[in-house]
Amino acid sequence: MDYTMFPLSECAVTIRFSTEVSEAVNDRVHRVAAFFEQQKKEGILDIVPTFSSVTVYYDPLVIGGYEEMCKWLRTELKRVERIKKTPARTVVIPVCYGGEFGPDLQEVARFHGISEEEVISIHCRGSYRVYMIGFSPGFAYLGGLSPEIATPRRSTPRTHVPAGSVGIAGSQTGIYPLATPGGWQIIGRTPLALFRPHDPEPSLLRAGDIVKFRPITEEEYRMWDDEHNSSNT
Amino acid sequence: MMSTIQVTHSGFFTTVQGKGRYGYQKAGVSVGGAMDSFASRIANLLVGNDADEATLEITMNGPTLRFETDALIAICGGSFRCTLNNKPVSMWKPLFVRKGDVLAIGACQSGYRAYVAFAGGLNVPLVMNSRSTYVQARIGGFHGRALRPGDVLSLRANAITVRESPIRWGIAFSERNYINGKKKIVRVAEGPEYRMFTNQSQERFFSSLYEVTTQSDRMGYRLQGQALERTTNQEMISEAVTFGTIQVPASGQPIVLMADCQTTGGYPRIAQVIAADLPILAQARPGDFIQFQKVSWQEAQRLYVERERQIKKWKTIIQQKWREMDDAR
Numbered sequence: 001m002d003y004t005m006f007p008l009s010e011c012a013v014t015i016r017f018s019t020e021v022s023e024a025v026n027d028r029v030h031r032v033a034a035f036f037e038q039q040k041k042e043g044i045l046d047i048v049p050t051f052s053s054v055t056v057y058y059d060p061l062v063i064g065g066y067e068e069m070c071k072w073l074r075t076e077l078k079r080v081e082r083i084k085k086t087p088a089r090t091v092v093i094p095v096c097y098g099g100e101f102g103p104d105l106q107e108v109a110r111f112h113g114i115s116e117e118e119v120i121s122i123h124c125r126g127s128y129r130v131y132m133i134g135f136s137p138g139f140a141y142l143g144g145l146s147p148e149i150a151t152p153r154r155s156t157p158r159t160h161v162p163a164g165s166v167g168i169a170g171s172q173t174g175i176y177p178l179a180t181p182g183g184w185q186i187i188g189r190t191p192l193a194l195f196r197p198h199d200p201e202p203s204l205l206r207a208g209d210i211v212k213f214r215p216i217t218e219e220e221y222r223m224w225d226d227e228h229n230s231s232n233t
Numbered sequence: 234m235m236s237t238i239q240v241t242h243s244g245f246f247t248t249v250q251g252k253g254r255y256g257y258q259k260a261g262v263s264v265g266g267a268m269d270s271f272a273s274r275i276a277n278l279l280v281g282n283d284a285d286e287a288t289l290e291i292t293m294n295g296p297t298l299r300f301e302t303d304a305l306i307a308i309c310g311g312s313f314r315c316t317l318n319n320k321p322v323s324m325w326k327p328l329f330v331r332k333g334d335v336l337a338i339g340a341c342q343s344g345y346r347a348y349v350a351f352a353g354g355l356n357v358p359l360v361m362n363s364r365s366t367y368v369q370a371r372i373g374g375f376h377g378r379a380l381r382p383g384d385v386l387s388l389r390a391n392a393i394t395v396r397e398s399p400i401r402w403g404i405a406f407s408e409r410n411y412i413n414g415k416k417k418i419v420r421v422a423e424g425p426e427y428r429m430f431t432n433q434s435q436e437r438f439f440s441s442l443y444e445v446t447t448q449s450d451r452m453g454y455r456l457q458g459q460a461l462e463r464t465t466n467q468e469m470i471s472e473a474v475t476f477g478t479i480q481v482p483a484s485g486q487p488i489v490l491m492a493d494c495q496t497t498g499g500y501p502r503i504a505q506v507i508a509a510d511l512p513i514l515a516q517a518r519p520g521d522f523i524q525f526q527k528v529s530w531q532e533a534q535r536l537y538v539e540r541e542r543q544i545k546k547w548k549t550i551i552q553q554k555w556r557e558m559d560d561a562r
Contacts, residue, residue, distance in 0.1 A: 006425055007530050009475050010508050010537040014425065021470055033259070045255040046264075048473045050497055055473035057255065061541055065534055134471060134497030137261045137370045141471070177261075178370060195260075197360055197372045203260035 001028070001081060005070050008055055011045070013069055015077070016053040021143075025052045026131050027085065030208035035080045041072070049207045050132045051141070088129075090210045093175065093190050095166050096221035097123075101189035108151045108168060108185050119187065120215055122149050128173065128211040138177035138195030138203040142211055145173045157183030164190045166213070177203075191216075191224035236302035236353075240384040244296040244338065249355055249374030250348075250492075251277075251287035254363035258496040264476065265365045265373070268451060268492045268515035269346050271411075271540070272310035275404055276350035278548050279307035279327045281555065287355050287364035287374070288348040293518070295338020295347065296380060303393045304330045305352035309404070311344020311412050311516050326403025329395045344412035344516035353390035368451070369493060402554050404547070411513045416442065416522045419510045422533045424479060424502035426469070434461040438503060442522040443487060449519055451493040456523065460485030463501060474498040477506035477514075489514060507533040509540045 003017050015032070018025040033049035036056065043062030048055040056073065063069045097120045098105040109116045128142040135141075150171045158181060161167075165176040167184030176182060177194035194204045205211065216224075251273065253266035267273035267290055274284035289296070295313050308315055308324045315322050316337045322328055324347065330336060338347070357364050357375055366374025375384060427435065443458035461481050474480065478490045480500035489506060490498070491514070506514060507528060517523065528536075 007422070007505075008425065008473060009477060009505050010530075010534050012473070012475055014473060016472075019470065046258045048258045048496060050472045051470045053470075053472050057258070057475075060534065060537060065538075066530065132471065132497065133259060133261045135261065135495055137263075139261050195370065197370060201260070202257055202262060202361060207259065 001077060003077070005073065007066055010060060010066070012055055012057045013066065013073065014053050014055045015073060018052040021051045021131070023129065023143075026129065026208075029054055031083065031085055032077065032080050033207070034086065035083055036073075036076065039076065050134065088208055088210045089206065090212060091205060092212050092214050093166075093192060094216040094220070094224070095123075095188040095190050095213050096216050096218055097166075097188035099218060101218070101221065102166070102187040104154065104167075104185035105187045108149060108187055111151050112149060114148075119149050122146050123173070123187065124213045124215055126173075126213075128213075130205050130207050130209040130211060132207045133203055133205065136178055136180065137197075138205065140174060140194075140203075140205040140207075140209075140211065142173055145171055147171065151185050153183040154185060157181055158186075161186060162189065164192065164194070166190060188215075189221070191221050236304070236388040238304075238351075238386040238388070239299040239301065240296055240380050240382060240386065241299055241335075242297040242337075243380040243382050243384070244291055245294040246292040247296050247380040248290050248366040248368065248378075249287050249357050250290040250365045252285035252363055252365065253492070254361050254365060254367065254373070257361050258473070261496055262361065262370070263367065263493050263496055265367050265451075265493050266363070267348060267365075269310055269348070269512040271512040271544070272346070273348040273350070274544055275325070275408075275547060276307045276309040276348045278544075278551050279309070279325075279404070280305050280350050280352040281551075282350060282352060282354055284544065284548070286350065287357060288350045289355070289380075291338060291347045291349065293341050293345060295341075297335060297337040298349075298386075300330050300332060300334045300336065302388065303332050303395045304388065305393045306330055306336070307350050308338065308347055309350075310347030312342045313347050314339035314342065323403065325409060327400050329393070329400075331395055341518075343414075345518040346515055351388050352393060353388050356387040356389045367493065396558075400558075412516050415520070416524060417513050417517050418524050418526055419513055420507045420526045420528045420533070420536075421479065421504035421510075422507060422528055422530045424504045425472075426463075426501035427503055429463045429465060429467075429501055430481075430503055431462050431464050434463075434503075437461065438487075439525055439527055442524055445517050445519050445521045445523065447519045451491055453491050453494055454489045454514070454517070456487045456489065458486070461487060461503060469499045469501055471497045471499040474502065475505075477508065477511055478502050479504045479506065491515070505533075507536055509533075509536040 371377035
């Protein structure tokens with residue numbers, strides 16, 4: 001397994017498996033991150049998987065410093081290969097498309113010269129890999145948007161995009177976990193909370209998950225029981 | 234009886250900050266915590282708390298607090314005008330406060346941030362194992378937000394015996410030098426993409442001054458100075474970033490990521506501010522100038538260990554001082 005290691009800070013080392021994005025590399029990233037987590041090594045504070053690297057945050061006073069950290073990581077990386085890959089979790093996200101929840105659905109349809117129903121059907125047909133979580137709490141970088149509905153960002157960003165909004169920006173699709181300003185084309189909204197600060201696992205989505213979207217009606221959206229929030233796997 | 238403190242003025246931006254929120258960066262949750270962890274840790278040690286206990290982080294202009302309980306506090310950080318019942322009081326030393334006293338923290342004279350530690354700690358819930366305020370996600374600290382006039386803070390444990398004689402010891406001036414001056418020297422180590430910058434830009438980064446702009450907050454400082462260029466336009470793949478990471482977007486103007494920064498970023502990282510110098514940066518205000526100075530990663534690591542030892546040393550000395558006071562009674 002090829003990789004490079006370099007310090008990000010006195011308390012963090014990054015292991016980079018590739019300078020390109022691919023499913024194979026991303027698989028390896030999640031496997032390595034999960035394996036490191038399982039070791040529960042004292043002095044490791046945080047393990048952050050990204051597209052093609054894993055960053056390990058540590059306490060140098062416990063670990064002993066950068067060289068010692070790298071030595072441990074190199075030894076463990078040799079063992080990872082022997083661990084079987086765990087199958088990816090599939091998370092279904094219910095989305096109420098269009099109307100007040102998806103003010104840009106019409107624009108996305110117009111841009112591609114197709115109907116709104118076709119946009120919804122193409123969006124729901126896809127399987128989206130969670131390459132990584134980052135940018136903001138619970139925000140998933142999803143890969144796999146069909147080029148048939150890839151749409152440039154809005155020329156003027158909105159000052160307020162509600163939490164749960166599902167959008168398209170270029171060849172990306174994603175869900176806003178928090179209400180923020182944003183320039184994505186908003187096609188719908190999910191009643192699920194993507195960020196749950198009081199749950200043991202605060203992000204609904206994990207890096208490595210597969211996401212699927214399922215259309216729901218406005219009534220279903222409004223009646224959505226919050227208890228469903230944590231049983232969506 | 235509850236030990237409470239009334240917030241009559243909130244100051245410019247006062248939040249509860251202490252230990253960072255570790256273990257959740259994979260969920261996109263930033264670490265946060267005190268911007269100047271040296272000052273916040275010393276403030277805690279002065280009142281006998283764990284160094285990482287939650288404090289009030291004050292920015293630019295401080296709050297006015299009316300104590301409805303006896304308390305032992307310490308204020309450390311940039312130099313702010315502080316009064317207790319309209320009489321000036323010193324920073325960087327323990328201070329007994331009586332029920333009914335009014336502590337007013339005014340404008341900042343040098344530096345930019347200060348920390349008020351309360352013996353026993355502030356009574357705010359642990360969210361994801363930290364009491365620090367994470368404003369972007371509206372969690373932690375005091376209802377996930379900055380203080381407002383009318384807020385009521387409470388203290389966790391409060392068995393303070395107020396002593397009559399003023400405390401005649403505190404932290405030496407030499408330890409607070411990092412606060413002063415409009416021009417700050419900040420040491421950095423090479424960032425992962427350092428070598429992707431042109432030789433001229435590498436040289437410029439260290440030879441010229443960068444001004445802290447008004448677009449600077451707990452998430453990051455936007456700097457203004459000589460533009461930095463890369464040898465390639467190659468797009469970056471997002472990777473982890475951390476407190477002190479210096480990113481350079483297309484404009485060529487560097488951004489230093491601060492305590493509440495995002496967990497990942499996609500801009501080239503020219504350098505990383507060494508942990509020991511993050512407090513210097515935390516005390517820089519808009520209009521101040523930064524001169525970056527290069528050190529090796531080995532040196533950065535040595536300085537990190539030295540700083541941690543220094544804080545342990547302060548802990549021992551402070552405990553000794555308290556014992557001497559107890560013995561003298």
